[in-house]
Amino acid sequence: MTESAKNRADFWFDPACPFAWVTSRWIGEVESVRDIQTEWHVMSLSVLNEGRDLDPGYREAMDNAWGPVRVIIAAQQEYGQETVKPLYDAMGSMIHEAGETDRSVVISKALAECGLPASLAEAATTDAYDVPLRASHDEGISLVGQDVGTPIVAFNGTAFFGPVLTRIPRGEEAGKLWDAATTLAGFPSFFELKRSRTESPRFD
Numbered sequence: 229m230t231e232s233a234k235n236r237a238d239f240w241f242d243p244a245c246p247f248a249w250v251t252s253r254w255i256g257e258v259e260s261v262r263d264i265q266t267e268w269h270v271m272s273l274s275v276l277n278e279g280r281d282l283d284p285g286y287r288e289a290m291d292n293a294w295g296p297v298r299v300i301i302a303a304q305q306e307y308g309q310e311t312v313k314p315l316y317d318a319m320g321s322m323i324h325e326a327g328e329t330d331r332s333v334v335i336s337k338a339l340a341e342c343g344l345p346a347s348l349a350e351a352a353t354t355d356a357y358d359v360p361l362r363a364s365h366d367e368g369i370s371l372v373g374q375d376v377g378t379p380i381v382a383f384n385g386t387a388f389f390g391p392v393l394t395r396i397p398r399g400e401e402a403g404k405l406w407d408a409a410t411t412l413a414g415f416p417s418f419f420e421l422k423r424s425r426t427e428s429p430r431f432d
Contacts, residue, residue: 235264238382240271240368243300243319243334244293246429248379250393252320253431255381257402264406268313270304271365271378272297295331295352296323296338301361302351303344314342325431383413394429 239255241248255266274293282290296319303311318338322328328337335349351357368380371387380387388409397405412418 235262236382236384237264237266238269238368238385238387239266240269240364240378240380241316242271242273242293242378243296243316243323244273244289245378246324246431247377247392247394249320249324250396250429250431251379251381251391252316253396254391254393254402254405257396257398258406261400261403262406267309268316269364269368270297270300270312270361271368271380272361273378275362275365276369276374276377292331295335297361298351298354298357299335299339299348301364302348302357303339303342305357305360306348307344311342311344315339315344318342381409383410386413386416388413392425394425394427396431 237255237258239252241252243249255264258264259266272293274290274297277286277290300312300315300319303315315338318341319334322334322337328334332349332352335352336346339346339348368387369376371382372380372389376389380389381391382388391405391409396402412421
């Protein structure tokens with residue numbers, strides 16, 4: 229295995245998910261203390277929950293979650309892979325840290341912040357880019373199975389749902405968690421660790 233392969237992460241996210249947001253900020257911390265290459269991919273909680281019997285509040289959240297992922301995929305298709313992470317950062321900051329609930333505001337401000345055409349916002353309410361959106365989603369899901377959520381992270385090609393974090397590890401603590409995750413990923417017969425979550429995510 230090459231050195232670059234040893235240090236690769238593939239990260240599938242939905243901007244609506246607070247747990248994916250915490251884990252993504254952890255990866256950012258890892259990048260400052262470990263030599264890793266991260267590739268960012270969209271998945272969709274709306275796609276994941278299609279056809280499921282959901283309570284009305286969560287169904288409304290899933291209906292509202294289509295717009296941001298559609299816009300990110302539209303930007304990726306029209307302007308390249310390099311647009312994915314900046315749009316995620318901009319949207320996630322507004323959704324999870326600023327508490328913005330109006331997805332149209334999130335989308336328009338994120339596009340402006342990233343220097344992308346405002347017209348991309350039109351993708352939020354159409355299925356024009358749903359084929360590549362579903363393909364990106366399916367790529368991540370194919371690595372871990374249907375009984376998951378976000379984030380999905382592949383460590384050197386071995387993917388898991390998670391890690392699910394409620395706090396952002398910083399500095400060398402982030403690096404140690406990366407080391408542990410890649411160690412576990414190196415065992416082909418390792419599949420799962422889990423415990424009941426007792427706290428909500430925080431972003432400080």
